Amino acid sequence: MKNLLEVKNLKKIYHDKNGEIIAIDNISFEVKDGEFIAIVGPSGCGKSTILSILSNLEEKSDGEIIFGKDEVKIGYMLQNDALFDHRTILKNTLIGLEINKDLNEEKKQRVINLLNTYGLGEFINKYPKNLSGGMRQRCALIRTLAIEPDILLLDEPFSALDYQTRLAVSDDVYKIIKKEKKTAIIVTHDLEEAISIADKVIVLSNRPSTIKNIYEINLPNKSVPTKNRKLKEFSDYYNMIWKDLDVHV
C-alpha cells in the first residue's frame, strides 16, 4: 500500500522568555492509505503538537512532512466538540465548507446525507444544546468529514466524555471512519483506547518526546473497539505497551 503521509525527523521547539523547550524530537513514521494510527504517550509529552504541525496550525522547527499526493486535505477533530451554540446542527457541520468558500447544493446534500446516515437527521435544524454528549461528538466528526479530508486527525476526541459515553462514541466514530474509508491519526493518553481502535500504535517518551516504539496491532477477529477490548490479545498488547510507557506514580 502507498504511503499517504511520511513524517521524517520532525522537531518542534517552543520558546518563551524563560527559555526554550524541545517538545518533540526526531519523530519519524509513515501512514498508509486507510490506516488508523494511534499516538500515545504521557500527558504533556507533545502528542498534540504533532497534529498541530500536520494541520498547519503550528510551524515545525525541523524535519520533513511528505504527502503521498499533491493535495492532501486534513480534517482536524478537537478535544472538545467546539460546536457553536448559535448555529443549527446543519450550519455547524457546514462551517468548514463555508470557510473554504466551497459550499454548494451538492456538498450540502452530501452533509445532510451524512447527518441522516449517522442518526442526526431529525436534529438538522436543532441547536447543539438539544444534543447529548455522544451526538455532539458525532456532529463534530461529520463537520470534519464535510470537507472531505484525506487524513483525519483526532486530538483526544473523547476526553470530554464520561466513561460509558466514551466507549459508545469510540465505536461510533470508528465505524464512521471505516465506512467512509478515511485514514486517521488519533492522539490519546488512554492506552486501551489506542489499542482497541488503531492498526498501529506509536508510543512516545517523556519530554523531549521521541518515538519509543511502534506496534502493529494484529488482533484476530478485529472488530469495533468495545469488542476488541475483550480479546485475549488485547491485554497482551496492553501489558507490552504499558511497560514502554514507563509510568511512575
Add this chain to the structure above:
Amino acid sequence: MSMYSLEHKEFLKKNKRKKLFILFSQIFILIFLIVMWEIASDNGWINSFIYSSPSKVLDTIINLHNTNNLYIHIFTTVYETLISFGVGTLIGIGIAIILWWNKTLAKILDPFLTVLNSLPKVALGPIIIIWVGANTKSIIFMALLISVIITIMNVYQGFISTDVIKLKLLKSFGANKFQILTKAVFPTNYSNIISMLKINISMSLIGIIMGEFLVSKKGIGYLIMYGSQIFNLSLVMSGIILLAIVATVMYYVVYTIEKLIIKD
C-alpha cells in the same frame, strides 16, 4: 397537570406565597417611605423647605406639566442619552474590533485606556466646554467619553476571551482573520454585547446628567441644577424622581430588547 402530587401542589403554593410576600413588602416599603415623608413634613418634624414633601413634588410636576415644560426636559435628556448611547456603542465596538485585530496596537494603547478609564470624566468637563462649546454637543461628548471607553474595554475583553478551541477549529479549516471575527468572535460574544448595552444606557445617562449639570438650558439635569441654584428643593426632588423613572424605563426597554433578541 392535575396529576401532580399533593406535595408538589404544596410546594407550588409555598413558592407563590413567597413571591407575593416579596412583592407586597416592596410596595409597602415604597408607600411607607412616601407617607412618612409627607407626615414628617406636614407636622414640621423635618423642614419642608429643605426636605420638600411628596405633595410639593407632585405639585411641582403638575405645574411643569401645565406649562408644557415637563416633556421638553424629559425629551431633551432622553434624546441626548439615546444619541450618546447609540454612537458610543458603535464607536466602542468598532474600536474593540480594531484592537482585537491588531494585538500590538492593543498592547500599545493599554496604559492610555486604563488611565482614561480610571479618570473621572467629569474632571474633563471644563475643558470640553471650552473646546466643544457651551451647547448640547458638549453634553453628548461628555457622555460619549464615559460610554465609549467602558464599551471598548468590556467588548475587547470579551473578544479576547473567545473560546480558544473554537478559534483553533476555524484555523484548522484555514479561516482568515475576518472569518474568525465574523464566524466566532462576534457571534459568541453576542449576548455579552447585548448585556453591555444595559450598562451602556446607564453610563450614557450618567454622562448626560453630568453634562447637563455643567452646561445646559433644558433637560432633567438642568432642572435639578436650576432648582438648587434658586433653592427650590421641590424642583430638585422632582428632577431626581423624574430621573429615576426615566432611568428605569430606559433600562427595561433595553432589557426587553435583550429578552427578545436572545430567545433562550
